[in-house]
Amino acid sequence: xxxxxxxxxxxxxxxxxxxxxxxxxxxxxxxxxxxxxxxxxxxxxxxxxxxxxxxxxxxxxxxxxxxxxxxxxxxxxxxxxxxxxxxxxxxxxxxxxxxxxxxxxxxxxxxxxxxxxxxxxxxxxxx
Amino acid sequence: xxxxxxxxxxxxxxxxxxxxxxxxxxxxxxxxxxxxxxxxxxxxxxxxxxxxxxxxxxxxxxxxxxxxxxxxxxxxxxxxxxxxxxxxxxxxxxxxxxxxxxxxxxxxxxxxxxxxxxxxxxxxxxxxxxxxxxxxxxxxxxxxxxxxxxxxxxxxxxxxxxxxxxxxxxxxxxxxxxxxxxxxxxxxxxxxxxxxxxxxxxxxxxxxxxxxxxxxxxxxxxxxxxxxxxxxxxxxxxxxxxxxxxxxxxxxxxxxxxxxxxxxxxxxxxxxxxxxxxxxxxxxxxxxxxxxxxxxxxxxxxxxxxxxxxxxxxxxxxxxxxxxxxxxxxxxxxxxxxxxxxxxxxxxxxxxxxxxxxxxxxxxxxxxxxxxxxxxxxxxxxxxxxxxxxxxxxxxxxxxxxxxxxxxxxxxxxxxxxxxxxxxxxxxxxxxxxxxxxxxxxxxxx
Numbered sequence: 236x237x238x239x240x241x242x243x244x245x246x247x248x249x250x251x252x253x254x255x256x257x258x259x260x261x262x263x264x265x266x267x268x269x270x271x272x273x274x275x276x277x278x279x280x281x282x283x284x285x286x287x288x289x290x291x292x293x294x295x296x297x298x299x300x301x302x303x304x305x306x307x308x309x310x311x312x313x314x315x316x317x318x319x320x321x322x323x324x325x326x327x328x329x330x331x332x333x334x335x336x337x338x339x340x341x342x343x344x345x346x347x348x349x350x351x352x353x354x355x356x357x358x359x360x361x362x
Numbered sequence: 363x364x365x366x367x368x369x370x371x372x373x374x375x376x377x378x379x380x381x382x383x384x385x386x387x388x389x390x391x392x393x394x395x396x397x398x399x400x401x402x403x404x405x406x407x408x409x410x411x412x413x414x415x416x417x418x419x420x421x422x423x424x425x426x427x428x429x430x431x432x433x434x435x436x437x438x439x440x441x442x443x444x445x446x447x448x449x450x451x452x453x454x455x456x457x458x459x460x461x462x463x464x465x466x467x468x469x470x471x472x473x474x475x476x477x478x479x480x481x482x483x484x485x486x487x488x489x490x491x492x493x494x495x496x497x498x499x500x501x502x503x504x505x506x507x508x509x510x511x512x513x514x515x516x517x518x519x520x521x522x523x524x525x526x527x528x529x530x531x532x533x534x535x536x537x538x539x540x541x542x543x544x545x546x547x548x549x550x551x552x553x554x555x556x557x558x559x560x561x562x563x564x565x566x567x568x569x570x571x572x573x574x575x576x577x578x579x580x581x582x583x584x585x586x587x588x589x590x591x592x593x594x595x596x597x598x599x600x601x602x603x604x605x606x607x608x609x610x611x612x613x614x615x616x617x618x619x620x621x622x623x624x625x626x627x628x629x630x631x632x633x634x635x636x637x638x639x640x641x642x643x644x645x646x647x648x649x650x651x652x653x654x655x656x657x658x659x660x661x662x663x664x665x666x667x668x669x670x671x672x673x674x675x676x677x678x679x680x681x682x683x684x685x686x687x688x689x690x691x692x693x694x695x696x697x698x699x700x701x702x703x704x705x706x707x708x709x710x711x712x713x714x715x716x717x718x719x720x721x722x723x724x725x726x727x728x729x730x731x732x733x734x735x736x737x738x739x740x741x742x743x744x745x746x747x748x749x750x751x752x753x754x755x756x757x758x759x760x761x762x763x764x765x766x767x768x769x770x771x772x773x774x775x776x777x778x779x780x781x782x783x784x785x786x787x788x789x790x791x792x793x794x795x796x797x798x799x800x801x802x803x804x805x806x807x808x
Contacts, residue, residue, distance in 0.1 A: 248671060249594040249619050253601060260606055291586065293760050320589035321582060341589045342596035346604070 238264045239356050240281060244274035244300070245289035245318065250341075254287060257345040258352065271295025278304050283313070284356050287348070290319035301333045314355040318343060370411040376404025471543075471564035474550075479504045479518055482559065491534055491543070491564060510534065513545060513562070520547040521560045531567070541568045576751045583753075583764045587630050591623035598623075622667070632696065633766050637750065640773045647690045647778060651802055654687055654694060654728045655680040655719045661698040662717055665706060672711045676702070680719035685728035686802040693774045694799075700767040701732040701795045707761035708793070709736035721801065727781075731796035738789040747785060748772040768795075775799065 241263050245251045248269065255265040266281055268274035272294045278286060286304070288297040295303070297317055304310040312334070320341035330338060336355045339348060383397030462483065465472045471488035475481055480501050489496030494507040505514045512532055520528050530545045543564040550559040598616045607613045639645040662678045669676050687694075705715045713735040720729050739747065739754055746752045751765040775781040775797045787793035 247590055247594065249623065250590075250597065253594070253597040257597075257601065257606065318593075320586045320593060341593035343593060345597050345600055345606075 238262055239284040240264045240266065241285045241287060241352065242266050242268060242274055242277045242281065242283045243287045244268040244271065244277075244292065244297070246270060246292045247289070250289070250318070253345060254348065257349055261349055263352070271297060271300040274300055275303055278310055278313070279307065282309060285314045285316065285352060287316045287318065287352070290317055290321055298329070298333070301335065305333060316348070316351055316355060318348075366411060366414055369407050369414070373404045373407025373409075373411055376400045376407055378404070380404060468563075470566070473504070473517075473562045473564075474559060475504055475517060475521075475562070476559045477521070477557065479514070479521065481507060488564065491536060491541075513564075516545065517547055517560050517562055521549060521557060524549055524557050532564070541566055542571050543567065580751045580764065584630075584634065587764055588627065591627040591630075594623040595620050595627070629696075629699070630764070633700075633764070633770055636693075636696070637766050637770050637773065640770075640777060645778065647693070649688050649690055651686050652689050652691050652694065654685055654689075654698075654730055654799060657691065657695050658698055658717055658719050658730055661695060661702055664699065665702040668703065669706045669715065672706065672709070672713070674706055674709055674711070674713045674715060676715045676717070678717045678719075680717070681721055685719075685721045685799075687728055687779075687799040688802055689779050689799060690774075693778065697771045697774050697797065698730065698732075700771050701730075701797075704767060704795065705732050705734040705736060705793075707763070708757060709734045718796075722798075725798070726801045727798040728801055729796060729798045731794055733792065733794040735792045738791055738793055739785075739787040740789055741787075744785060744787060748783065771795075771797070 241258055243251055243254050243258070243265055244267070245254070246269050251267045251269065255267055258265045266277050266283065268277050269292075271288070271292045274286070274288060274292075275295065277283070286301075288300055290297045292300075297319075301315055301317075304313060314336045315334070316337045316339060317335055318339050318341055329335070337351050339351065377400070380397040380399065380401030380403075383393055383400060387394045387397065465474075465483060466485045468485060469487065471491045472483070472485050473481065473488045473492075474483040480503055481499050482501070484494075484496040484499065486496050489499075492508045492510060492513065499507050504517065505511075508514050510532075516528075516530055516532075519525075525547075527546065527548045530547070532543050532545050533540055534543060544567045546563045546565070548561050548563075549557050550561060552558045598620050601607055602613060602616050607616050636645070658680055659678060662676055666676055702715065702717070709715060715735075716731075716733045718729075718731040718733070721727075722729055737757055737760055740756060743754050743756075747754070748768050748771070749765075750769040752769075753763060753765045772783050775783050779799055781797055781799040783795075783797045785793065785795050
């Protein structure tokens with residue numbers, strides 16, 4: 236069975252690296268991006284099974300990225316996990332409106348993130 | 363009265379009769395005695411008349427005098443009262459002038475309206491905000507003077523509802539653009555607790571709103587800035603604990619990341635604390651002879667690994683003749699690191715940062731300049747750059763930040779060390795941030 240493909244986008248290179256390593260160690264294919272625009276291109280070209288994105292990123296924020304991919308028919312139902320270090324609560328209706336699977340606050344546990352990834356994609360990746 | 367006339371006539375008749383008897387008699391005989399008696403009786407009756415008349419007259423005079431005194435008292439009282447009214451009128455006039463002077467001198471807009479919502483008094487500020495001539499609008503209907511229906515309706519509603527004190531937030535378009543006002547409407551009641559008008563005060567709260575917004579953004583930024591390195595520390599520590607780093611090289615890399623992220627966290631906390639300490643005057647300076655050039659060299663070494671992440675080259679051009687300035691080593695280091703880390707943040711990958719240091723003998727200053735090939739700053743934003751919490755909106759997308767770093771640079775250089783900060787920038791080409799510190803007399807050559 237082919238590995239599930241995940242796009243990870245965060246302008247913090249260390250976060251991207253640690254998330255990618257955790258997911259790769261658990262059998263996922265990971266493609267990384269450091270801004271929203273780059274992540275959008277990857278989503279269009281790679282058709283991933285899941286998107287993990289930071290909330291606040293240069294060039295295009297995570298929310299703008301999600302809004303944009305929701306306009307693409309093939310990506311309209313793509314599961315999305317948002318990582319956020321924001322000080323205030325996320326607007327309640329935003330999660331429902333943009334069909335965001337999970338908001339995860341920073342600092343986060345890579346283990347916890349992995350559990351959410353496995354839950355979102357629907358099955359545990361084969362190692 | 364009749365009695366008095368009777369006495370007078372009787373007395374007069376007695377005297378006349380006595381005199382006639384005496385005139386027509388000769389020698390002292392009984393008839394002459396009768397005449398004398400008649401004269402005496404008449405005289406007594408006349409005296410009696412004059413006596414009663416004089417008593418009446420005295421009584422009348424007394425009454426007249428009493429009346430006169432009474433009238434005089436009344437007149438005096440009236441005069442006093444008139445004087446009192448005049449004084450009161452003067453006092454009222456003065457009080458009115460004072461009240462008007464107070465109202466006119468208040469920075470807030472003040473509008474006083476009567477029971478029919480006609481204008482009684484308004485200061486110039488009210489006229490300016492609401493767009494009417496405050497001097498020539500007395501007794502005109504407010505709705506005819508003010509085009510903004512919100513405030514007119516609010517005053518009307520407050521008056522009709524007899525609400526003693528009510529607050530609203532209103533926005534008005536002024537010459538300076540849209541401004542937010544807190545509008546406090548208080549009803550005026552007379553001595554019978556009947557409503558007789560309303561006083562409305564408009565207080566400009568635009569700045570307060572901006573500060574509040576800035577504070578909220580600051581809390582959000584600080585939280586974001588603190589959580590970001592913390593997220594790396596937590597995640598890498600967990601990976602190490604869970605044995606996800608399989609080889610020694612990876613483990614070392616993880617330790618190094620945790621260390622640099624902890625340092626980043628500490629720098630941010632120091633920035634926040636230092637701004638707070640400097641502002642409250644609680645900062646403790648440890649001034650000693652230091653060399654800004656040497657501090658630049660140390661800072662450049664420290665920033666190189668951060669710059670390498672974006673393939674940014676950092677070049678240092680400091681003079682051989684080292685300066686000596688009297689300064690707090692940690693604080694000046696922090697200034698240089700802040701300028702360098704800003705340059706890295708806002709310079710795209712494969713850019714270049716040059717750090718120049720020169721001793722200006724003629725100006726007796728040491729000058730440090732950090733020049734980058736970054737995104738640059740729009741000209742209209744340059745004057746605000748060193749304001750606390752200020753962030754260049756157009757450049758928000760390139761990097762995160764609290765808006766404290768440059769404020770701290772300015773405070774440390776100018777407020778604590780008597781130096782000067784400067785900046786030049788060109789959008790799309792890059793920026794040059796720098797500072798000057800006064801030289802100490804002595805110089806050291808190495």
